[in-house]
Amino acid sequence: xxxxxxxxxxxxxxxxxxxxxxxxxxxSIINPLLWLLIIGGGLGSAVSFExxxxxxxxxPGVLIQTALFSSVFFGVYIVWDKKIDFMKEVxxxxxxxxxxxxxxxxxxxxxxxxxxxxxxxxxxxxxIIGIMPGLQLTFFSITMSxxxxxxxxxxxxxxxxxxxxxxxxxxxxxxxxxxxxxxxxFLSGSLxxxxxxxxxxxxxxxxxxxxxxxxxxxxxxxxTYQFSLLFDLALISLFTLIMILIGTYAFKKMKL
Amino acid sequence: xxxxETKNLTKxxxxxxxxxxxxxxxxxxxxxxxxxxxxxxxxxxLLMLVTLKPPTSGTATINGFDIVKQADKVRKSIGIVFxxxxxxxxxxxxxxxxxxxxxxDMPSDLREERIKEVLELxxxxxxxxxxxxxxxxxxxxxxxxxxxxxxxxxxxxxxxPTLGLDPQSREHIWKYxxxxxxxxxxxxxxxxxxxxxADKLCDRLAIIDKGKIAxxxxxxxxxxxxxxxxxRLKAKTLxxxxxxxxxxxxxxxxxxxxxxxxxxxxxxxxxxILKLVGKVDSVEIRSPTLDDVFLHYTGxxxxxxxxxxxxxxxMMNASEKT
Numbered sequence: 001x002x003x004x005x006x007x008x009x010x011x012x013x014x015x016x017x018x019x020x021x022x023x024x025x026x027x028s029i030i031n032p033l034l035w036l037l038i039i040g041g042g043l044g045s046a047v048s049f050e051x052x053x054x055x056x057x058x059x060p061g062v063l064i065q066t067a068l069f070s071s072v073f074f075g076v077y078i079v080w081d082k083k084i085d086f087m088k089e090v091x092x093x094x095x096x097x098x099x100x101x102x103x104x105x106x107x108x109x110x111x112x113x114x115x116x117x118x119x120x121x122x123x124x125x126x127x128i129i130g131i132m133p134g135l136q137l138t139f140f141s142i143t144m145s146x147x148x149x150x151x152x153x154x155x156x157x158x159x160x161x162x163x164x165x166x167x168x169x170x171x172x173x174x175x176x177x178x179x180x181x182x183x184x185x186f187l188s189g190s191l192x193x194x195x196x197x198x199x200x201x202x203x204x205x206x207x208x209x210x211x212x213x214x215x216x217x218x219x220x221x222x223x224t225y226q227f228s229l230l231f232d233l234a235l236i237s238l239f240t241l242i243m244i245l246i247g248t249y250a251f252k253k254m255k256l
Numbered sequence: 257x258x259x260x261e262t263k264n265l266t267k268x269x270x271x272x273x274x275x276x277x278x279x280x281x282x283x284x285x286x287x288x289x290x291x292x293x294x295x296x297x298x299x300x301x302l303l304m305l306v307t308l309k310p311p312t313s314g315t316a317t318i319n320g321f322d323i324v325k326q327a328d329k330v331r332k333s334i335g336i337v338f339x340x341x342x343x344x345x346x347x348x349x350x351x352x353x354x355x356x357x358x359x360x361d362m363p364s365d366l367r368e369e370r371i372k373e374v375l376e377l378x379x380x381x382x383x384x385x386x387x388x389x390x391x392x393x394x395x396x397x398x399x400x401x402x403x404x405x406x407x408x409x410x411x412x413x414x415x416x417p418t419l420g421l422d423p424q425s426r427e428h429i430w431k432y433x434x435x436x437x438x439x440x441x442x443x444x445x446x447x448x449x450x451x452x453x454a455d456k457l458c459d460r461l462a463i464i465d466k467g468k469i470a471x472x473x474x475x476x477x478x479x480x481x482x483x484x485x486x487x488r489l490k491a492k493t494l495x496x497x498x499x500x501x502x503x504x505x506x507x508x509x510x511x512x513x514x515x516x517x518x519x520x521x522x523x524x525x526x527x528x529i530l531k532l533v534g535k536v537d538s539v540e541i542r543s544p545t546l547d548d549v550f551l552h553y554t555g556x557x558x559x560x561x562x563x564x565x566x567x568x569x570x571m572m573n574a575s576e577k578t
Contacts, residue, residue, distance in 0.1 A: 002361035005358045005359075005361055006358060006359050006361070008358060009355045009358035009359050012355070012358075013344060013347065013355060016346065016347055016351065017344075017346045017347075020346050020387075021346060083340065084340050084341065085341070085342065085344065086342060086343065086344040087342075088308070088338055088340075088342040089338075089342045089343070089355075089356070089359070089403075090359065091308055092306055092307070092308060092331055092334075092336055093331065093356075093359035093360060094328055094329075094331040094332040094359075094360065094361075095359055096328070255309065255310075256303060256308045256309055
């Protein structure tokens, strides 16, 4: 009971911060929108991917991009948080580290999913007014996409939290962008089809868990799979599960 | 049985030993101070006691629980006010306290009652619904103090409780800390590098230098142990040797280019001393302060002024540590 109250407290705090720091939310949505409109629109004027116009094709990738940046940053932020912010108060409270980790995942995932929902809504509007034809908007496709995004986000928040909990100073932050976020994004097939990859590139794409999230969402929203819905879902769930397990351990070992 | 007992508590960072085989016993209901210059190991000691940093070797018990093996039970017994801010500035003062109540599993009616109580104590009732971002440094400190007390911990740890506060807020917080120890029989452990703060507040204090206890006792006792008064002499040429043979001079030490004598009944002997040393530029007679105690036991004057908690500096050091 007490652990649930603590988890709720952490979630409550994230929600208050989310609702009050609107500028942060806006900037996190503007960036993916620019990708969608400029890369999608610009590239789309010259080529098409697998018979889809580029903007439509990369929309699932842009959703994942939001998930990736927002959730990994959220997690890594605890490196600041535990030094100058609220985290110390939580660390010294009589609450299990596991509950703290769970609270952080729930808070970070809600935070990220709310941003994704805004982007999703914009996508739906684009589809209706004809900027982005080709999205299959059914109850199933939307629900399925959200399931993928939820599971992926939880795994990505965990990655951020694992890194953040083990880092002792924020100096390595740039490295995380270069070596974690960008590779996960660019090597996921978010921005291009992965059907005819060069031999040297293919392995990198196949070991990236985000690839399967993009494939699953693209399958649901566009009807074009590289793998299969079940395979994608199983793989991304396994990835998230492993990240949560590692994260629980990392939080137990967390130092100030 | 002491409520806090450390046994050879040690913390080593890569090259330096921050806390070196510390043995301390703190009794229930007392205000105990850890006094020392920056980098003496006060905050590290405190962070180990509140279970946020594991000791390299040795251990401590708090309220009967081991800080390593029973960390969660220790956390239930304590409250802490950190040196760096640890409240959420996007939330209001009231919301910060409410979160604290949840984290400590307080029943809702008790929580609301205590929030009301502690807000009144630190005089923040009328600012309760303002975001912490809008608080002054002193108000934020008071809010965090209120938060540390809200669940009525048996032991309250305060890390530099009045660092960077204006004199009025400091007085205010001192009075409040004294009341808490008296009325609620709370044990209070505080670190400080302000001599006046240690002198005024603490029942007993340990002067910490380079991770070790230089001396321990009540402020009055420590000053008394130095023996009598202090005469400070400034002169161009000074023959210390003639003073060494005087029976009533207890200690002679150079301090900041001058000479300090510790002796009993300085007023009577001043005449004779001046006659012996000849022409001096200035003379000062005073009762000993904790500064003198510190100087006596460590051989150095305490560097005051540059407060700890310099965030950028700490971030730069952080990668080297641990």
